[in-house]
Amino acid sequence: MKNMNIKKVVIIITITLTGALAGILYFNSSAKPIRRDIVIKARQYSYEPNRMEVNVGDTLYIKLLALDVMHGFYLEGYDIDAEIPANLSNFKVRKPSDGFNWKDTNEIVIIVTRGGKFRYRCSHTCGTMHPFMQGEMIVHPNHLFNGGVGAVIGFVFGLLWLIYKKNKKGHDNE
Amino acid sequence: MKKNIKEIIAWALVLVILVGTPIIIMYYSHTNNHTQKRMIHLTGVASQGVWTEDEVEAADLTFKTFKRANIVLTQGEEVIFRFTSADVTHTFYAPEIGLGPIVVEAGHYYDIPFTPKLTGKFTYYCTVFCGHCHNFMRGNIVVLTSEQAANRSLAASITMDTIRPTCCAPYRELTDGTNLPFLKRGKLLFLDNGCYTCHGDSGKGGVYNPNYVNRTIPDLITLAKKLKIGDKQEADSLIKILETGTELDKLNDNPPFASYCRFYAQYNSISTKIKDGAPIVLKADSLSFNPPLTMPSWSANLSKRDINSIIAYFISIYNWDND
Amino acid sequence: MNKMEKESGIKIPMDVKNGKNTDLLTKFPLLKRILKARSFQFIIILPNLFVFYVIILAGIIGSPVGNRNIAIVFIWILWWFLLIAIMVPFASRVWCTMCPLPFFGDLFQRMAFIKVRLGKTAYLRNKMFGLNKKWPKYLTNIWIQNIGFLTLCTFSAVLVTRPFVTSIVLGLMLLLGTVMSMIWKLRSFCSYICPVSGFLSLYSSAATMELRRIDNDVCLKCKDKGCYKGNEKGYGCPWSEYMGTMERNNYCGLCTECLKTCPNDNIGLNTRSFASETIIKGYDESWKGFIMLALAMAYSVILLGTNGTIKNWANAPETGNWGGFFIYAAILWSSALVVVPAVFYFFAYLSKLITKSTQSVKEIFKTFSYILVPLGLLAWIAFSFPLIFVNGSYIISVISDPLGWGWNLFGTAGFKWQPLVPDYLGYVQLILLLTGLGFAISRGYRVSLNIFKDEHTALMGLLPMAGFALLVTLAFLTFFIG
Structure with missing residues (x-):
């Protein structure tokens, strides 16, 4: 009985991982790295653009502007946090891993190395809806999502197939 | 009888919580703020474009109009400025008397000890853009000499608030x-x-x-x-x-x-x-x-x-x- | 199928057959002593009452800045996460055990915190104060809770960001709970009104813990029925459940009265496997599932999404854009009450087509709607993970300064906002969604067997439902990591 369960688990995991792999390979894209100049405007309670799609290898030159009050820009996965005073072209930036050493700048340069979905959030309380103020940077190829889609589909087929097998076996025994 | 004792203890505990909690909050807040020096508590309210000395509580923000702070100091008097913000990041700056700029993030507290040296009538500003009403976020800061402070009517005439434009809703x-x-x-x-x-x-x-x-x-x-x-x-x-x-x-x-x-x-x-x-x-x-x-x-x-x-x-x- | 199943015609759940259930009370005698103590519920509510009281006060006199006020941080970050991700899946309605909302209502009805009053009130053998009216029959369902929850959630952008609003809503719920217990019998507020109770009831059916009779025969022979009617050791079930026949977690508030009243010591607290109780009894429960699923999707777009326009619609009290708010509310209500159910109905219809079953589509629809429980619960957990991992640092600062008054009780008031591993949350969310999908399909098959009886048809009937679960999972995957 126990062996049966282990076998089932192994089958499911194998199928799911196969699905994930298939997803990653199928959606794999390789675009030529380019330079992107991006101006991100922060306004209560969203960023514009609220979604940017870039590719691994790109170099991003990001200018940050706040339109009404002081906002922040905490880009997860890339160790960047900025403090953007409104109606000024300069802002302060720091590396969260490095503590609170703020530096004055007017541009952030990011060399995109990690694929996936990375959110940028406001890090300076900017009003009531502040905790929900965020944008997203999609870096292609987004292996987690592509693999995830494959894994989910593989998982469903794996489960249904197991049920089918079990039914068949039950009938054979009778 | 034993059960009744438990019941009495339960009642006592509930009463202690219901009555004690506000008392403890008030008492702690009192001792926490208690200093020998005068404390000037300023709260920045972006939606009305003021630094105010009024208490800004969660229940207030929607209903209340806050009074613009008209800060009165006496020369040589040691005070503590306590800055906080009710909404967004503000900056307090009174350059002529050498106070600030102090960046004030929402909900955080900044205690700044200060002793005014110059006397006269000055202006304080918010110097980081804080929204539609940012430009209105200014007010008087008056430093009296000790003689002026002793003479009540004189002090009142000097410290009278200047009329400043108030922030209105966008057109x-x-x-x-x-x-x-x-x-x-x-x-x-x-x-x-x-x-x-x-x-x-x-x-x-x-x-x-x-x-x-x-x-x-x-x-x-x-x-x-x-x-x-x-x-x-x-x-x-x-x-x-x-x-x-x-x-x-x-x-x-x-x-x-x-x-x-x-x-x-x-x-x-x-x-x-x-x-x-x-x-x-x-x-x-x-x-x-x-x-x-x-x-x-x-x-x-x-x-x-x-x-x-x-x-x-x-x-x-x-x-x-x-x- | 084993022999017993064939004779009785009832499917016995897998884990009962496997004997996986363990009675925690036999295993831990100390736990049993604690739960059987009359003062147990009082003692466990007391600290919550204190925190709840501080929260209400903080919402009125505290700082208007949400992330510096305990009312917002404790309720919508800490409590919500503990509730949805830990209490409900692992310990059923254990929140109801410690919830302070009915505290004063119970006090009024019993005129006691701990001791038991004997007497006669309706069928109860306890003396209960108040009017003790019977709750109307046509409202004996969770529709009011469904609508109430949806209404609250329509204003969620305001509710979860303004300490004052949170405080007022909690205060009103406390007041309503107290007033209702003066008029109606037992826990009418908890059972039929409390918006939180509604989704607790649905999702607790998936919990890995249950409070049940140990031996069926003992209950059949029992004349006392103290668990239902109360006796000198405790009150009759405040949720009007009879332990002799109770089969589901849904409406059991784990108040532990029956542990005290049972004359035969026949109540056990069992562990069981996740989502092992697969019954949906009425459309109110199905719709609860749809509402929860639709809200999880809507919030992923509105609160955790990036679109500023929708946020401004939801935040109408500040932006003044009530036209937008109306559109937003209309989308929210129609998707929760009509669109998602309609899509599900379509899949149920497909299921009937494929199997050529004689069952009505409605019946298939209702029975299969159980798969919304594991699907929705895990999606909600996946949704709630970023809330605590990103904003959890507020808890550390707020615990030192609960009112936002510049206190520093434990020296942590200056702790800065710092998201915790935000870039790896996607992996956690993927695993959670896969888990929900897995349970939806495996439990879906069990449900399918109950509808279609023979195994081949059951598998065929399951296919459209698996398709629905797959679509929902892919949608959430897109919201979270796509």
Whole structure:
């Protein structure tokens, strides 16, 4: 009985991982790295653009502007946090891993190395809806999502197939 | 009997919680704030454009109008300024008496001990843009001599609050898609963005900017002259050009009037100043503090056409008869 | 199928057959002593009452800045996460055990915190104060809770960001709970009104813990029925459940009265496997599932999404955009009450087509709607993970300064906002969604067997439902990591 369960688990995991792999390979894209100049405007309670799609290898030159009050820009996965005073072209930036050493700048340069979905959030309380103020940077190829889609589909087929097998076996025994 | 004892203990516990909690909160808050020195508790409220000495509680924000703080100090008196913000990041700056700039993040507390040395009537400012009402976020800070402070009626007459413009809701016409006439739009933008808090009522100028090389902020009613426009005719044709949205640099080859290129150079410098702001201001005393008032960058809030409409409005109100 | 199943015609759940259930009370005698103590519920509510009281006060006199006020941080970050990700999946309605909302209502009805009053009130053998009216029959369902929850959630952008609003809503719920217990019998507020109770009831059916009779025969022979009617050792079930026949977690508030009243010591606290109780009894429960699923999707777009326009619609009290708010509310309500159910109905219809079953589509629809429980619960957990991992640092600062008054009780008031591994949350969310999908399909098959009886048809009937679960999972995957 126990062996049966282990076998089932192994089958499911194998199928799911196969699905994930298939997803990653199928959606794999390789675009030529380019330079992107991006101006991100922060306004209560969203960023514009609220979604940017870039590719691994790109170099991003990001200018940050706040339109009404002081906002922040905490880009997860890339160790960047900025403090953007409104109606000024300069802002302060720091590396969260490095503590609170703020530096004055007017541009952030990011060399995109990690694929996936990375959110940028406001890090300076900017009003009531502040905790929900965020944008997203999609870096292609987004292996987690592509693999995830494959894994989910593989998982469903794996489960249904197991049920089918079990039914068949039950009938054979009778 | 044993059960009744438990019941009594339970009642006691519940009563202790219900009555004790507020008492403990008040008592702790009292001892926590208790110092020998006077504490001046200022809260920044962006939606009303004030630094206030009123208590700002969660229940208040929607209903209450907060009073602009009129800070009164006595020379040599040690006080503690406690800054906090009810909404967004503000900055408190009273350069003339050497206080600030203090960046105040929402909900955080900043205790600054301070002893005033100079006496007189000064202004405090918020120097980080904090929304629609940012420009209104100023008030009086009066330092009395000890003799003045002792004389009540004298102190009252000195510390009387100056009348300052209060922040109003944004103009509906600017946001609801109404097709405003070009010059009217310029005027409303000037009012709506609070430009007059620095450039003076109807752009008459004259607002004092401490340690600024020219002392006061430039007026806008003489903008036509600053743009080197010769007469009313030139002014009218320029307003038309700005209104139709013609690219001004294209007119360089075929100028509408003789002194056009002089105008164009001036126009460029002024519209760039509106667009990008002028964060660095020439100081009168270069070793002293930074002037509190600087031209912010409006590129994010005003389009090129918006900026042109403001320039056109001020060209249009120039009084040519005075020449 | 084993012999017993064939004779009785009832499917016995897998884990009962496998004997996986363990009675925690037999295993831990100390736990049993604690739960059987009359003062247990009082003692466990007391600290919550204190925190709840501080929260209400903080919402009125505290700082208006949400992330510096305990009312917002404790309720919408800490409590919500503990509730949805830990209490409900692992310990059923254990929140109801410690919830302070009915505290004063119970006090009024019993005029006691701990001791038991004997007497006669309706069928109860306890003396209960108040009017003790019977709750109307046509409202004996969770529809009011469904609508109430949806209404609250329509204003969630305001509710979860303004300490004052949070405080007022909690205060009103406390007041309503107290007033209702004066008029109606037992826990009418908890059972039929409390918006939180509604989704607790649905999702607790998936919990890995249950409070049940140990031996069926003992209950059949029992004349006392103290668990239902109360006796000198305790009150009759405040949720009007009879332990002799109770089969589901849904409406059991784990108040532990029956542990005290049972004359035969026949109540056990069992562990069981996740989502092992697969019964949906009425459309109110199905719709609860739809509402929860639709809200999880809507919030992923509105609160955790990036679009500023929708946020401004939801935040109408500040932006004044009530037209937008109306559109937003209309989308929210129609998707929760109509669109998602309609899509599900379509899949149920497909299921009937494929199997050529004689069952009505409605019946298939209702029975299969159980798969919304594991699907929705895990999606909600996946949704809630970023809330605590990103904003959890507020808890550390707020614990030192609960009112936002510049206190520093434990020296942590200056702790800065710092998201915790935000870039790896996607992996956690993917695993959670896969888990939900797995349970939806495996439990879906069990449900399918109950509808279609024979195994081949059951598998065929399951296919459209698996398709629905797959679509929902892919949608969440897109919201979270796509």
